[in-house]
Amino acid sequence: MAQKNRPYRGYAIVMLVSAGAAALATALLVNIFTRKEEARKPFVRLVEVGEDDTDPAKWGVNWPRQYDSYQLTALATRTRFGGHGGSEALPEEKIERDPWLKRMFAGYAFSIDYRDRRGHAYMLDDQELTKRLTKPQTGSCLHCHASVMPVYRKLGEGDAQAGFEKTYAMSYQDLNKVVHEMGHAHPVSCVDCHDPQTMALRVTRPGFINAMHVLAAGDAPLPHLPSVERWRKTDREKPYDPNALASRTEMRSFVCGQCHVEYYCSSKMPLEYPWSKGLRAEQIEAHWNQTKFPDGERFYDYKHAESGAEILKAQHPEFELWSQGIHARSGVSCADCHMPYQRDGATKVSDHWVRSPMLNLNRACQTCHHFPEEEIKSRVEVIQDRNFQLMQRAGKALMDQLDAIAEAKKRGVTAEKLAPALELQRQAQWRLDFIAAENSMGFHAPQEAAKVLAEATDLARQGEIAARKAAAP
Numbered sequence: 395m396a397q398k399n400r401p402y403r404g405y406a407i408v409m410l411v412s413a414g415a416a417a418l419a420t421a422l423l424v425n426i427f428t429r430k431e432e433a434r435k436p437f438v439r440l441v442e443v444g445e446d447d448t449d450p451a452k453w454g455v456n457w458p459r460q461y462d463s464y465q466l467t468a469l470a471t472r473t474r475f476g477g478h479g480g481s482e483a484l485p486e487e488k489i490e491r492d493p494w495l496k497r498m499f500a501g502y503a504f505s506i507d508y509r510d511r512r513g514h515a516y517m518l519d520d521q522e523l524t525k526r527l528t529k530p531q532t533g534s535c536l537h538c539h540a541s542v543m544p545v546y547r548k549l550g551e552g553d554a555q556a557g558f559e560k561t562y563a564m565s566y567q568d569l570n571k572v573v574h575e576m577g578h579a580h581p582v583s584c585v586d587c588h589d590p591q592t593m594a595l596r597v598t599r600p601g602f603i604n605a606m607h608v609l610a611a612g613d614a615p616l617p618h619l620p621s622v623e624r625w626r627k628t629d630r631e632k633p634y635d636p637n638a639l640a641s642r643t644e645m646r647s648f649v650c651g652q653c654h655v656e657y658y659c660s661s662k663m664p665l666e667y668p669w670s671k672g673l674r675a676e677q678i679e680a681h682w683n684q685t686k687f688p689d690g691e692r693f694y695d696y697k698h699a700e701s702g703a704e705i706l707k708a709q710h711p712e713f714e715l716w717s718q719g720i721h722a723r724s725g726v727s728c729a730d731c732h733m734p735y736q737r738d739g740a741t742k743v744s745d746h747w748v749r750s751p752m753l754n755l756n757r758a759c760q761t762c763h764h765f766p767e768e769e770i771k772s773r774v775e776v777i778q779d780r781n782f783q784l785m786q787r788a789g790k791a792l793m794d795q796l797d798a799i800a801e802a803k804k805r806g807v808t809a810e811k812l813a814p815a816l817e818l819q820r821q822a823q824w825r826l827d828f829i830a831a832e833n834s835m836g837f838h839a840p841q842e843a844a845k846v847l848a849e850a851t852d853l854a855r856q857g858e859i860a861a862r863k864a865a866a867p
């Protein structure tokens with residue numbers, strides 16, 4: 395019996411095992427399927443969010459992983475050139491690292507207080523606290539420091555662009571008050587980069603959208619932005635619209651380009667990004683040189699307190715410098731390095747702790763560069779070190795130029811005779827500041843940065859010679 399039964403028992407075991415295996419396989423398949431579904435639609439909506447929901451905590455109910463990492467932008471980070479110091483006190487002053495900065499900015503609000511940047515969580519606080527606000531500032535400042543879109547829509551009676559155009563004439567304090575009263579006093583929030591219905595990436599900032607219209611309509615080659623090149627070949631009936639035309643890869647940089655750019659912001663005219671002739675330092679300079687204030691005067695940011703030169707001030711042109719580098723050219727976006735994927739089960743989550751990739755080399759770089767971390771780190775350091783040294787050279791040249799101008803003035807040389815030297819100061823300082831204000835210490839486009847600094851040094855030395863000539867008997 396036992397013997398006869400054996401095959402049956404064996405069969406039963408096989409049956410059991412295979413049923414078990416099948417069940418397991420099915421379970422696994424179901425599991426893989428749900429995870430794939432999760433990956434495709436990685437959220438269940440527990441609360442509805444809409445255009446006026448600027449409080450990230452509400453979105454956090456639906457997307458806790460992204461919200462959790464977003465909140466980490468409040469943590470202190472520091473690298474050799476990036477990040478910031480303590481969490482309570484305002485960050486260490488940049489001026490102490492590069493003493494020439496202070497003299498370069500003499501006459502500008504920045505010479506009062508120029509601090510290292512911090513994480514996104516602080517963007518509104520730091521703006522409210524800066525001593526630069528002891529001088530009157532415009533409402534335009536809030537464009538990049540608060541979740542301001544509902545305020546624009548209200549001011550424009552539904553039309554954000556119209557509302558935005560009103561804000562430059564308002565004082566910082568007045569607009570800031572409206573932002574607080576309407577409950578939108580949050581730093582950059584989910585709704586600024588995501589469509590609340592689909593969660594797709596989108597850009598919201600009028601300053602960026604207007605600038606992309608102008609950039610696309612110009613003729614500077616933009617090989618790293620294929621959707622713009624494609625639009626240029628159409629009948630151009632409607633202006634280039636990033637939200638409709640840009641690829642996902644492009645959007646992964648555009649969302650950052652809403653704020654990490656060179657701009658002009660004052661109560662004289664609406665906030666403007668200077669991209670009509672392209673994104674390179676000399677193309678932006680050409681844009682500013684042809685810009686006139688409403689009263690017809692030629693454009694400048696401030697008059698240098700020592701020399702009287704009409705100076706162009708550069709602001710964090712990360713998007714512009716990145717555009718000149720090999721990474722942009724290869725389709726590597728800001729988010730690839732600054733918001734790399736984190737595994738979470740079978741889903742990949744974008745790390746919303748936006749920060750220096752030097753703290754994150756493994757996920758930020760090793761996905762593409764198969765070298766040990768130490769090697770990657772040292773490659774970045776070599777680039778940054780060279781850039782830093784070139785910058786000190788340019789700073790020294792500019793200081794020598796200012797000395798020569800001061801000497802000439804002491805000898806009573808007329809403003810008219812000094813004009814060529816002052817013009818050279820404007821050009822030199824623009825280039826030096828472009829790279830100094832950019833926050834990657836040259837990394838985003840090392841060769842472009844070196845070129846711009848070499849020009850700065852040359853122009854400052856030419857200016858020094860011009861001042862000495864003017865002073866010669």
Ligand code: HEC
Pocket residue numbers: 473474475476477511647650651654712713714716721722726727728729730731732749750751752774833834835837838
């Ligand atoms: C290939 C990787 C890469 C890409 C792409 C990239 N960055 Fe960076 N970024 C870096 C590195 C490396 C640094 C230097 C960080 C440091 O010194 O700690 C940096 C520095 C910065 C900093 C200063 C960080 C800090 O902690 O102070 C900002 C801001 C920044 N990048 C913004 C951008 C923006 C905006 C874009 C897209 C337009 C971009 N980056 C594209 C790698 C990248």
Ligand code: HEC
Pocket residue numbers: 471476477478510511512513514516517518520521537538539540582586649650651652653654728729732733748749750
């Ligand atoms: C609405 C404007 C805005 C947008 C959009 C924005 N940033 Fe920023 N970012 C800022 C401001 C303002 C600061 C400085 C905050 C401070 O110092 O208080 C900053 C700081 C940073 C820093 C420095 C962080 C640190 O810890 O020192 C990095 C890196 C950075 N941003 C990268 C990015 C990247 C990458 C994107 C796109 C994914 C992006 N930002 C989108 C405005 C913006």
Ligand code: HEC
Pocket residue numbers: 507508509510511512520521524526527531532534535536537538539601652653654655656657659665710831833
């Ligand atoms: C086009 C977007 C944009 C506008 C407009 C803008 N900012 Fe910023 N701001 C940024 C970004 C991006 C950073 C972070 C990068 C950096 O610090 O270089 C920053 C950093 C800062 C910081 C911290 C670092 C520092 O420089 O001390 C302060 C304070 C600040 N801004 C104040 C202002 C004021 C005041 C205005 C109006 C005059 C203004 N911002 C307008 C984008 C903007």
Ligand code: HEC
Pocket residue numbers: 436437450453454457460461464582583584585586587588593595642645646649650729733742743744745746
């Ligand atoms: C400065 C822009 C920016 C802000 C602010 C921002 N995100 Fe994102 N988010 C991104 C980018 C870039 C991606 C990558 C999207 C892609 O590649 O398609 C992303 C992806 C996502 C995704 C898709 C899944 C993933 O992780 O890739 C979700 C969900 C998400 N974000 C939720 C949020 C929430 C919630 C907030 C607010 C707490 C937020 N985001 C704030 C830029 C932003």
Ligand code: HEC
Pocket residue numbers: 719720721724726730731751752755758759760761762763770773774839840
């Ligand atoms: C999505 C892929 C990708 C990521 C992520 C990426 N890189 Fe690159 N990197 C490239 C490509 C592509 C090139 C161009 C050279 C080539 O084709 O191999 C390049 C070139 C470089 C170069 C040499 C060019 C130069 O500018 O001097 C350095 C250095 C570099 N990467 C460092 C980094 C660092 C550091 C990080 C992380 C912060 C990083 N990369 C992240 C793809 C990537």
